[in-house]
Amino acid sequence: MHIVILIYSFGAGGAERVTSLLLEELIKEYKITLVLLEDVCHYEIPNGVEKIILGKNSNNENGVIKLLKLPFLAYKYSKIIKDSTHSLSLMTRPNYINILASFFVRQPRIFISERCYPSEQYGYNNLASKINRFLIKALYNKAYKISANSEQNADDLVENFGIAREKVTFLPNVFCIDKIRNLSQEETELKQIIKRHKSNGEIIFVSVGRLDVGKNHILLINAFNEILSLGYKVHLFIIGSGELESYLKEAIGDSKNITLLGKTKNPYAPLSVADFFVFGSNHEGFPNVLVESISLGVPIITTDCAPRIILGEKRRDIDSIPLFKCGIVTSINDLNSMVGAIKYVLDNSNIFHKDELLEYSMEFDISKKIGEYKQWLEI
Numbered sequence: 001m002h003i004v005i006l007i008y009s010f011g012a013g014g015a016e017r018v019t020s021l022l023l024e025e026l027i028k029e030y031k032i033t034l035v036l037l038e039d040v041c042h043y044e045i046p047n048g049v050e051k052i053i054l055g056k057n058s059n060n061e062n063g064v065i066k067l068l069k070l071p072f073l074a075y076k077y078s079k080i081i082k083d084s085t086h087s088l089s090l091m092t093r094p095n096y097i098n099i100l101a102s103f104f105v106r107q108p109r110i111f112i113s114e115r116c117y118p119s120e121q122y123g124y125n126n127l128a129s130k131i132n133r134f135l136i137k138a139l140y141n142k143a144y145k146i147s148a149n150s151e152q153n154a155d156d157l158v159e160n161f162g163i164a165r166e167k168v169t170f171l172p173n174v175f176c177i178d179k180i181r182n183l184s185q186e187e188t189e190l191k192q193i194i195k196r197h198k199s200n201g202e203i204i205f206v207s208v209g210r211l212d213v214g215k216n217h218i219l220l221i222n223a224f225n226e227i228l229s230l231g232y233k234v235h236l237f238i239i240g241s242g243e244l245e246s247y248l249k250e251a252i253g254d255s256k257n258i259t260l261l262g263k264t265k266n267p268y269a270p271l272s273v274a275d276f277f278v279f280g281s282n283h284e285g286f287p288n289v290l291v292e293s294i295s296l297g298v299p300i301i302t303t304d305c306a307p308r309i310i311l312g313e314k315r316r317d318i319d320s321i322p323l324f325k326c327g328i329v330t331s332i333n334d335l336n337s338m339v340g341a342i343k344y345v346l347d348n349s350n351i352f353h354k355d356e357l358l359e360y361s362m363e364f365d366i367s368k369k370i371g372e373y374k375q376w377l378e379i
Contacts, residue, residue, distance in 0.1 A: 001376065002031040004081045004108070006098055006218040007090040008059055009040035014288040015115050016043060018173050023049055024130070025370045031203060037073070037082060037094065039268045044341045052080060054097075062091045063128045066093065074100030077152055084108045088375060090134065091115050099139045110200040111377065113171075119156050120283030125208030136161050145172040145374060147288035151306040167375055171174075172309070173286045174366040177295045184272035190261050194237055198273060199379065202235040202257070204348060206274035206298075208267050208289045211260075216303070218244075219280040221258055223250050223338040227256055232346055235259070238265050256298075276345060281305045282332055290327075295361035297354035300327030310342050312360050318344055 010016050014135070021036075022042035026032055033050045034262075037057040045051055054076055055124055056090060057069070078101040081087045088100035088111040102110045122129040140146060140161065146168045148154035154170050157163040198204050204279040209215040224236045231269060238248070241263040252258045261270070267289075271277065276295035279302040288337055290310045293300055300311065308314075310323030319342055322329045328345065330337035345351065362368065 001029075001086060002033070002084040002108075003086040003088060004033045004035060004084045006035045006054075006077065006087065006094045007037075008091055008094060008212055009036050009239055010034075010043050010045065011038075011040045012042040014173065015113075017288065020044070021366050022370075022373060023173050025366060026374075027266060029374075033075065033080065033084070038122070039096075044058070044142060054080075063131075067131060070096055070100060072095045075104055077101040078104035081108055082226040083104060088377070089113065092118075092121075092136070095143075096135055096139055099142050100335040102142065110142070111145050111147070112140065112143045113149070114140075114157060114285070115149055115155050116285045117150070117156055117283050119160050119349040133161070136143045136163075141167065145166065145169065145376065149173050151309075152307060153285055154347055159253070166361075170374060171372060172307070172369065173291070174365060174369045175288070175291055175295065175361075175364050177361055177365045179270050180292055180295050182194070183266050184268040186266055186269045187262065188266055189238075190239070190264055190320055191273055193259075193261070194270050194273045197235050198275075202233050203234045203276075204274045205234060205276045205278045205281070205301075205342075206239065206271050207236065207239060207278050208239045208271065210240050211238075211244045213244065213246060214282050215240070215242075216282050217248055217305075218251055218335060219335060219338060220278055221248065222335055223280075223342060225255065226339050226343050227334075227346075230343070232343075233344075234346070237261050237270065237274075239264060239270060249293070265343075268292060268296065271298060274298050276301060277327075278342070279303065279305070280333075280338065286310075291361060291364045294357040294365075295324045297357045299345070299352035300328060301345065302327060303332045303338070304329050305332060310364075312356075323351070326352070326360060 005032040027048045035052045039053045074097045080344045082105045085108045089095045122132040139158045150172050154168045158165050159325045236258045239261045271369050277298050287306050311327045315323045328341045330341045
């Protein structure tokens with residue numbers, strides 16, 4: 001097999017990290033070519049993998065330009081894949097290019113991986129959302145196989161975009177749990193900051209994510225302002241950067257117990273010190289940070305934006321809020337639900353067991369999942 005893999009870049013995102021782990025495993029058995037739309041490499045490319053940059057592109061390009069470039073990029077990509085057996089793309093725009101390229105060549109078989117919940121990701125009443133909804137409906141059924149990194153994403157493609165059920169397979173994201181734990185041991189500046197607050201008796205909550213509307217950090221800030229007003233000694237640290245940084249700083253105001261830490265190359269080190277991970281996102285595919293959190297033994301409070309498989313089996317309901325082995329799920333964008341969940345874990349400190357979280361996280365290790373990916377590619 002000769003597999004060509006197409007992705008935006010090799011930047012620091014979740015899909016890129018999953019791709020880096022797959023490359024390490026797949027290159028052991030197959031010929032692999034990695035094609036990037038943008039020449040950004042945060043992760044190391046394994047020896048033996050050929051890298052090709054598909055022109056000069058940027059993820060920040062104007063949406064109209066991105067649309068107009070699709071057929072040209074597809075034609076260029078078709079020249080690369082014409083002698084391969086498999087072409088695998090990850091993320092929406094690479095998926096469009098991959099499928100359109102198949103119009104120019106008979107080979108290879110086209111595999112695409114959907115990483116988001118399309119109805120939410122493209123659920124806005126703007127031109128970009130309308131174009132993406134049209135393209136998914138028009139193109140995705142032409143792929144040979146489609147993987148989705150959550151069951152809800154798979155159902156969304158079938159139920160709301162008319163994708164044939166038999167084409168879609170649920171393949172969860174993969175992780176190298178040992179790497180996460182090793183990186184968490186690093187004594188970084190952010191880790192030291194959090195340790196100082198923890199030594200003062202504060203209960204530490206950490207959130208990680210880009211500062212944008214979808215991640216909904218304002219929900220967390222409002223929730224912790226309420227918790228602080230009740231007299232709890234807590235501290236919320238938010239790791240990440242983005243366009244809403246000034247807005248969130250203004251919302252935090254003079255609070256000494258809510259801190260924006262900015263972005264870091266190693267979020268695992270500060271996360272490992274947390275008592276809880278808290279996540280306010282409105283929509284996700286498969287948020288890697290939740291698995292990374294439990295791999296460090298840190299229980300989760302999250303909105304109902306993610307596959308519940310991440311949290312393990314359900315234990316019980318607490319006033320309509322579901323409690324799972326690894327965390328609590330709240331309603332999306334529901335302040336009362338989030339406040340209630342935070343208050344509950346503060347009042348019931350022994351409901352989660354670190355050993356159970358550490359053990360369960362191994363279910364997502366690449367050593368357990370690579371066989372499913374190979375089977376998907378080979379059948």
